[in-house]
Amino acid sequence: MTSPSQVLARAAALRAGFEEAGAQVVETPVLQPADTLLDLYGEEIRARAYVTSDALRGEQMLRPDFTVPVVQMHMADGAEPARYTYSGEVFRRQEHDPSRANEYLQVGFEVFDRANVAAADAEVFALFAQAVAHLKLRAATGDIGILMAAVRGLQTSDARKAALLRHIWRPRRFRGLLDRYAGRVRPSEQRIALIEGKAAPCKAPLIGRRRQSEIDQRIDVLRADAAEPPIAAGEVDLLDALLGVREMLPFAHQQLSDLAMDMPNISGAVSRLAARTEALASRGVDVDALPFEASYGRTSMEYYDGFVFGFYSAQRPDLPPLATGGRYDALTQRLGDDDAAIPAVGGVLRPDLIVQLEASQ
């Protein structure tokens, strides 16, 4: 058994390691305004975070992670470039798996740096890899930015691309939209009648806050979309080939470079992958043995929009990842204003799981 004091001591040591690597120690409040988190994650966050309230401040959430408050703190008064580290408890509601902790320590490291994005990615990954090196974990990496670039490059309307980008972290809905835009799903009779202006008029009164003008606008959007040619089968195949890339980093890069011949839009993102691979190698990471999966991070890491990584125990696949992280440039834009946006990358470690795994090895 591992004791809470062992876990605390390990957390302190890990944070000290990040401090030594140049990070400034920061603290954030445990109670976070619910509005910010609801705006960012939607109603779904209520299934994952504990909500409480008082009459003065309204709804508050027990900190489900540090990223949002650390980004806000940096945007409010941070100098640039900045490196932060923290250690503290996060709280997660668990409704499906009683074996998962609902309160645990996270030790994090976040880098806000415009200068060299590839070097910052490599710096963060190498520090985390080093912190867990003795545990012989399985590393996973990916890059959401490549998929986003591929979607932006599709030969189709901006409205369709925006809808696909909005659902990049929800693979089922993404697939449903793609099938529809590729003309693989036939619209309902009712929908065809509506688009052709042949639908019987609706006799029911309009109730609620959504106005007739909004309904008419949406019908215009549906008509414009129906007039749009389907996304070509070849383009969908390329996207599927991209999503299927799963190799050690050098081979993955080769496959993606080949795909970039037919999808010129991803070439920028693929060269960023090459630059990152080089930066990782120069930090001493064995890139030949580092797995890369193009679809990694699509289901669980919703604000990451570039490099993503995680460390897993091969002996204990039942455990959550011991470390996760990634790049979240767009988050700084959403939480601040456009001018304040800054490239950011970071990650968190789970000292409780690290100590637990050490005890069992």
Add this chain to the structure above:
Amino acid sequence: MTVRLGVPSKGRLMEKTFDWFGARGITLSRTGSDREYAGAVDGVEGVSLILLSAGEIPRELAAGRINFGVTGTDLVQEKLPLWEQQVEPVRELGFGFADLVLAVPMAWVDVETLDDLDAVATAFRQTHGLRLRIATKYHRLVREYLRHGGVADYALVDSQGATEGTVANETAEAIADITSSGETLRANHLKVLSDGPILRSQATLWRSRNAKVTADERQVVAELVARVEG
């Protein structure tokens, strides 16, 4: 000690449950005055009747304070996390049919499916600066359903009654509620999305997996199960 059977304490659900057990030779009855929630069981030895609100039965089953209980699938799945591990369905009783559905104004001619609702929710948030509100008392089931369907730009607002009226009153844009015939929805100018219901529910006899039983009680449990399955 006896095996405890929890049954809804009033209304059609109670009467139909009494009829259903009666047809299997087990007579359930209320004793004492109309206001007193006490009951009796004839036709099977060692079973006592506990009259409860249908909404409390899932919790009592999970706590193991009753061995059997009659209530809807909707209430069990909404109120009990990991419900399969806490209760086991013994028999569906063939009444109390109700679907949990997502409904929007009929005048929304541009909305048929969850796909449409997702697109409209995003546009609504841009136009009104607030997330599209869905009134319901089934928070967990609705949230799970929408998460599975990939809809994110919405807010749940709690409504414990007269949920169909919330859209006309402008406290919600859509609702998720139980309906049996759809009559109330139509009367309130609402229509159901065509993807099918979130959940199909009916009155069901459940056995608690958490109730502790003695050897004698185990026999009674087995007999009761045999009687209702036969």
